[in-house]
Amino acid sequence: MYGGGYIYDEPNKRPLAEQLAEDPDKLAAFEARIAKGEKIEPGDWMPSEYRRQLIRLIEQHAHSEIIGALPEGTWITRAPGFKRKLALIAKVQDEIGHGQLLYNAAETLGKSREAMINDLLSGKSKYSNVFNYPAETWADVAVIGFLIDAAAIVNQVANAKGSYGPYCRALERICYEESFHLKQGHDAFIELATGTPAQKTMVQEALNRWWQPIMHFFGPPDKTSSHSEKLMQWKVKMASNDDMRNQFLDMYVPKIWELGLSLPDPLLRKNEAGKWEYTDPDWDEFFRVINGEGPCNEERLRVRKWAEENGRWVRKALMQPSDKKSFPVA
Ligand code: COA
Numbered sequence: 058m059y060g061g062g063y064i065y066d067e068p069n070k071r072p073l074a075e076q077l078a079e080d081p082d083k084l085a086a087f088e089a090r091i092a093k094g095e096k097i098e099p100g101d102w103m104p105s106e107y108r109r110q111l112i113r114l115i116e117q118h119a120h121s122e123i124i125g126a127l128p129e130g131t132w133i134t135r136a137p138g139f140k141r142k143l144a145l146i147a148k149v150q151d152e153i154g155h156g157q158l159l160y161n162a163a164e165t166l167g168k169s170r171e172a173m174i175n176d177l178l179s180g181k182s183k184y185s186n187v188f189n190y191p192a193e194t195w196a197d198v199a200v201i202g203f204l205i206d207a208a209a210i211v212n213q214v215a216n217a218k219g220s221y222g223p224y225c226r227a228l229e230r231i232c233y234e235e236s237f238h239l240k241q242g243h244d245a246f247i248e249l250a251t252g253t254p255a256q257k258t259m260v261q262e263a264l265n266r267w268w269q270p271i272m273h274f275f276g277p278p279d280k281t282s283s284h285s286e287k288l289m290q291w292k293v294k295m296a297s298n299d300d301m302r303n304q305f306l307d308m309y310v311p312k313i314w315e316l317g318l319s320l321p322d323p324l325l326r327k328n329e330a331g332k333w334e335y336t337d338p339d340w341d342e343f344f345r346v347i348n349g350e351g352p353c354n355e356e357r358l359r360v361r362k363w364a365e366e367n368g369r370w371v372r373k374a375l376m377q378p379s380d381k382k383s384f385p386v387a
Contacts, residue, residue: 079104091292096222099165107291110284112166114293115224119159120177121185124357126152128192129201137195144241148202151234158230162223178362180349187270189351196249196256196263202242204267204309208274210235211305220292250316257318264313265321272338273346275302281340306333 083102090097097103126149133149136142160170176182187205192198210232217228249260276282276298288294296304310333313320324336346354
């Protein structure tokens with residue numbers, strides 16, 4: 058495990074209570090910049106609550122990328138055919154790269170990479186609910202690649218227009234790559250949905266398993282979302298949880314139905330006002346999962362701990378001052 062904590066207001070290191078009491082003039086100037094659509098950059102003054110919220114959100118996003126590589130990663134050796142294998146390897150590598158970009162963005166706010174990884178491994182920091190579930194069949198990989206990447210794009214395209222420069226720039230790059238992931242997931246999904254009866258059954262069963270986690274993905278309903286109001290005011294979140302969920306349903310339910318597949322919700326329909334109605338997913342299950350009781354949480358963290366421990370020598374070697382580095386001569 059790493060050591061290290063994080064500081065709120067580099068380089069002042071003022072006491073926390075003092076940092077949290079904001080100067081009203083600075084706060085007003087900051088909010089005026091946000092209202093004008095300006096980007097906030099790492100060296101700019103920002104309220105400590107803005108910094109804290111961004112760290113929480115970007116760090117959770119980064120953890121989700123590296124943990125999210127695991128369920129699909131287990132399918133690399135079993136992907137059907139050489140081309141699907143190549144595409145999956147590339148995708149899994151991209152996801153780890155997204156984690157790197159996002160950890161870099163979070164580090165600009167003053168929390169060290171070491172502290173973030175520690176908080177993931179100790180269970181203090183969350184990662185996305187969807188990566189708590191197993192990928193039981195190849196069809197699960199197709200559903201993840203198509204629908205979870207699609208859900209992530211809905212979220213990330215919106216937030217890429219937000220107020221914090223380093224996060225927005227990371228999201229822009231991530232969205233390009235995610236669009237490619239979505240295409241590979243869509244392609245695998247269509248192949249199964251239009252394939253043999255056994256393939257169609259396999260993709261239908263995967264869809265049934267993943268539907269509720271996907272509905273949970275956008276976060277709790279707006280009326281119970283604890284952070285949305287402030288984050289939307291500060292343009293960190295550019296759409297509410299329910300709006301993002303509705304946008305996703307609008308874009309992808311017709312595509313699923315067109316393929317002759319069904320969704321495991323008898324109440325799912327678009328009403329006259331253009332809003333999607335659905336059965337409320339089980340929010341107790343959601344909170345159990347994100348608070349550490351997800352079916353694969355223990356396994357996911359065990360793999361990450363193994364990676365941390367077995368990669369320690371590499372980090373140590375890289376961190377040595379250059380005059381102490383010795384390279385083997387051939
Ligand atoms: N998975 C895990 N936890 C989630 C979640 C999800 N899908 N959706 C919400 N939560 C958690 C929040 O982190 C928060 O917990 P906390 O206070 O302990 O941190 C709690 O549920 C209440 O939710 P809410 O107030 O709505 O959180 P939020 O304003 O942060 O919105 C997201 C949730 C996911 C929309 C937001 O965090 C976000 O856009 N994150 C960046 C994108 C991302 O992480 N994508 C995942 C991987 S691609």
